[in-house]
Amino acid sequence: MNKDEALAQVKEKLTAHRYTHTLGVKETAISLAKQIGVDSEKAEWAAILHDYAKFRPKEEMKTIILGEGLDPDFISYGEELLHAPAGACLVRDELGISDADILRAIMWHTTGKKGMDGLEKVVFLADYIEPNRNFPGVNAVREEAEKDIDRAVILALSNTISFLLKKSQPVFPKTLEAYNDLIMTKHK
């Protein structure tokens, strides 16, 4: 499968709005990858496929997550967390994507986790700041991303946690672990 075929597969499964978002993530991920010396081919592949499972039935995604033995917190902390881990499994099984780096970047693109590698940071951040995104705080993260990817990821994680707290929603524990990990590394 080449990238055009992958895009066609994704386009078929997403709304027009979400497909436009995916194209934005693709361009942003390529750019961020080049900025910090991460493999931009892998970044492009992960970005193209990151929302592959976005509109799958929730029950199907839950079954996949449990069946694969993934962190059950993906299921108990809000349904918007399902598509990233389920998507990683589905692009592997349905599209034959076998690159572990790409699959991991898809898996963690919504929540983040402790010890993110460069590719994981790039896809997480591209998803947050791609040009079609428009929500309070996004411009500050865009500005930070031009200077320091780690600080941009910290700010995005911090904004996400604060947003959930304000809405009295639960916070996925590994998202806090991602924040703490980067904050403590930066302060060392």
Next chain:
Amino acid sequence: MNKDEALAQVKEKLTAHRYTHTLGVKETAISLAKQIGVDSEKAEWAAILHDYAKFRPKEEMKTIILGEGLDPDFISYGEELLHAPAGACLVRDELGISDADILRAIMWHTTGKKGMDGLEKVVFLADYIEPNRNFPGVNAVREEAEKDIDRAVILALSNTISFLLKKSQPVFPKTLEAYNDLIMTKHK
């Protein structure tokens, strides 16, 4: 040891400012305990002793925490977390306090934790809202405490986490666990 003797012990070890705070926590804890049907004698004891270790040398407190096999996160997430677990050990060893409920309420009064019992909530909250406290958001927590202790604890935890995020400080993982636990229980 009676309560007057305990207060004298505490007064000797605290600044005037911190002793005034302790008296405020004592009155607030008694009142909250009565409000939700928790043993107000235990609440009073825990409140009197909750800051016993506040001005101990940091190194002494770290040694106690490690020696007792307590969560090492108490040491790595900021020095202001040391006095609660170290204090629980010190009032047991130096003052002969053996009541496990009181010791636990002292242990978790700064951070909170998953599965807090009524006494732990009372002391955590009294420490946050006693009348001498004056910081942004404290009045909203006071108002909530009059209606629903759990919601007041959620709000205090949420404020604490938001405050740390804004300051780019690490967040003790069990504080998020306490928040998630209460949010998820409330929403069930």
